[in-house]
Amino acid sequence: MEIKEKVKNFIKYCGCISEIDKYFWLSKIDEFSEDTLTQIYSILLKYERELVNFELTSINKIQQLILKTYPELQDKFLPNYKELFEDFKTIEKEITFEQIKDIRNKISTSLKNIQP
Amino acid sequence: MRESQTGNIIESAEIKALQEIEKVSDPGKMEPISQIINRIKKINKSIRGLDLVIESKTFQELANVTRVKLPRLNDRLIFGIKILQKGVSESREDSYQYISKACNKLFEWDQNILFVVNKNLKDLKRYTKIKKGTELKKYTKDMINNYPFKNDLYEQYLSTQKEKTKDLKTNFYLTIPFIKEIGDLISIYDSLKTVNKIEEGNIDVTIGFAKYTLNHLNLPSIYIVDLIPSLIRSIARNQGIQENKCLRMSTYELVQIAKNFKVGKTLVEISKAIIHEDKKIITRSRTGKYLWSELKSKNFWEDTTYLPKISMLQNIANEGEKPAKIKSNNQFDKHIGKLASIIYSN
Numbered sequence: 321m322e323i324k325e326k327v328k329n330f331i332k333y334c335g336c337i338s339e340i341d342k343y344f345w346l347s348k349i350d351e352f353s354e355d356t357l358t359q360i361y362s363i364l365l366k367y368e369r370e371l372v373n374f375e376l377t378s379i380n381k382i383q384q385l386i387l388k389t390y391p392e393l394q395d396k397f398l399p400n401y402k403e404l405f406e407d408f409k410t411i412e413k414e415i416t417f418e419q420i421k422d423i424r425n426k427i428s429t430s431l432k433n434i435q436p
Numbered sequence: 437m438r439e440s441q442t443g444n445i446i447e448s449a450e451i452k453a454l455q456e457i458e459k460v461s462d463p464g465k466m467e468p469i470s471q472i473i474n475r476i477k478k479i480n481k482s483i484r485g486l487d488l489v490i491e492s493k494t495f496q497e498l499a500n501v502t503r504v505k506l507p508r509l510n511d512r513l514i515f516g517i518k519i520l521q522k523g524v525s526e527s528r529e530d531s532y533q534y535i536s537k538a539c540n541k542l543f544e545w546d547q548n549i550l551f552v553v554n555k556n557l558k559d560l561k562r563y564t565k566i567k568k569g570t571e572l573k574k575y576t577k578d579m580i581n582n583y584p585f586k587n588d589l590y591e592q593y594l595s596t597q598k599e600k601t602k603d604l605k606t607n608f609y610l611t612i613p614f615i616k617e618i619g620d621l622i623s624i625y626d627s628l629k630t631v632n633k634i635e636e637g638n639i640d641v642t643i644g645f646a647k648y649t650l651n652h653l654n655l656p657s658i659y660i661v662d663l664i665p666s667l668i669r670s671i672a673r674n675q676g677i678q679e680n681k682c683l684r685m686s687t688y689e690l691v692q693i694a695k696n697f698k699v700g701k702t703l704v705e706i707s708k709a710i711i712h713e714d715k716k717i718i719t720r721s722r723t724g725k726y727l728w729s730e731l732k733s734k735n736f737w738e739d740t741t742y743l744p745k746i747s748m749l750q751n752i753a754n755e756g757e758k759p760a761k762i763k764s765n766n767q768f769d770k771h772i773g774k775l776a777s778i779i780y781s782n
Contacts, residue, residue: 336490341495348504360502363501370490371490
């Protein structure tokens, strides 16, 4: 896939650009050179990684808290964020767009699977 | 991201978690597991909505690399307000010049929009000259009927208003952006006229521009959801609150600010109506009708990609969530201690 398409897809998907500003950046893509687009891609990756790190860290901590507060809660009733968090930490430095998408999908799937 | 910013976001997450857990502080009255799981979901949604600082940093870095000198949309709106603040005048001609200047600054990133805005301003100017000395609002209908993009659907609606058939009603939604465009320009003009109410007027201008942008870009509902907290933040900025503080504000603080202004109260009301799918309230205005059709067409309430943003809106709809109160001599204290140690241990 050419870099322009990759950046477009990333912008549409990512959480590190405000939804309002996504329109703006998408409308500008055609004006940028390949070098600039590569730089944009790495910036998006950097901040998306920060975001995923923050989401997983916070969710993981709060999950621990809830388990301590309500110890009778079984692990099976809670999404397995700990595993996701550990997986993320092992690939964090070289994480790709696809891997970020995969983690987010797993979070969504975990939530869907714990319907009481 | 700076340590302090991360700390503030974690702190917000902590407050939200406490609010959730505080709901059952008596260990003797444990709630069902299903309810706890629902609350875990809520915590998840709240955390994923807390991405403002990262959004701000990303935009800044992208702007540096691409040499784009424009600030974010919200900041452009504020910039427009500042120009208007300088230019508020009783002279109609001056007012138009300032509106035009502000629009140029706000929409310079999109030449198409700029063209339409300026064209509309010319039309508005022409009509106010013709209808000299009369309240502009009375002539909305005249302007629509004589407008270059004369809209048959609207005329059809006017002529058969009493019948209000279903099909016609659906078609009418399509004309709303067009009608609102003129309405918003009128409200911009009106707010400029209200020299004695500059502050309130400029907030109206912000809303007017925002609505205009929404309608013209045909932005989907997620943008509307994103815009409501942003607009309350711009009210906060107008109050002299610093940017960093604005970005870090909890929904409770946002709602406290919004409540002091008529327009802010409306934003909270709209949030409530969206969250509770209250068609009656949403469709009370023309903009609301458009908003309702947008929300329905985008499958808003079912689409999980909207969850983080809905969460922010939900908090605003609940009129902000009060920071958790720490109760002494209670089992709950232990939980707070545990939470603090978990949050800050890594």
